[in-house]
Amino acid sequence: MLCAEAVLAAVNEGFDCGLSEEQAVALTAALPVGLGGSGCLCGAVSGGAVALGLLLAREPRCLSRAEIRKASARLHDDFKKAYGSTCCRVLCKKVKDDRKAHFAQCANLTAVAAGAAVSLAIELRPELGEAAVQRPLARDNRLTALVKRLRARF
Numbered sequence: 001m002l003c004a005e006a007v008l009a010a011v012n013e014g015f016d017c018g019l020s021e022e023q024a025v026a027l028t029a030a031l032p033v034g035l036g037g038s039g040c041l042c043g044a045v046s047g048g049a050v051a052l053g054l055l056l057a058r059e060p061r062c063l064s065r066a067e068i069r070k071a072s073a074r075l076h077d078d079f080k081k082a083y084g085s086t087c088c089r090v091l092c093k094k095v096k097d098d099r100k101a102h103f104a105q106c107a108n109l110t111a112v113a114a115g116a117a118v119s120l121a122i123e124l125r126p127e128l129g130e131a132a133v134q135r136p137l138a139r140d141n142r143l144t145a146l147v148k149r150l151r152a153r154f
Contacts, residue, residue: 001025002032003106004047007114011051014118015128017058034088042088044106044113045079051114055121055128063124071120078116083109 009024030036032043049072056063080086095101122129
């Protein structure tokens with residue numbers, strides 16, 4: 001999976017949001033590589049924003065659309081402050097010719113964005129941490145390990 005797809009799939013699975021993996025990937029398929037290959041918004045950030053919507057709009061206590069937009073803006077602003085940009089093209093400029101370094105950087109940014117989205121969602125709706133699925137996750141990788149650690153923290 002690419003960045004946005006991995007974020008939503010891990011959050012969906014980690015919090016038992018009810019989407020199939022295929023649905024999670026389909027919902028975010030247009031987002032990787034800076035919105036469909038345009039190099040614009042980092043897919044990890046856009047995937048994190050979609051994950052925020054999925055988590056914060058859940059019953060029984062849905063946040064308003066305005067509150068979810070505010071959370072998404074905070075995710076964006078925090079990421080930009082930490083990395084200097086949310087533009088995929090800018091973030092990948094130094095590693096674009098080194099496939100291995102590019103993958104490593106994107107994997108890290110994906111984990112950071114997923115972690116930030118989950119942390120922010122649990123901050124805004126603490127019951128999400130209590131209700132997080134306690135079963136093992138199907139995938140065993142760095143991103144799902146992060147989701148497991150975040151679930152356990154709350």
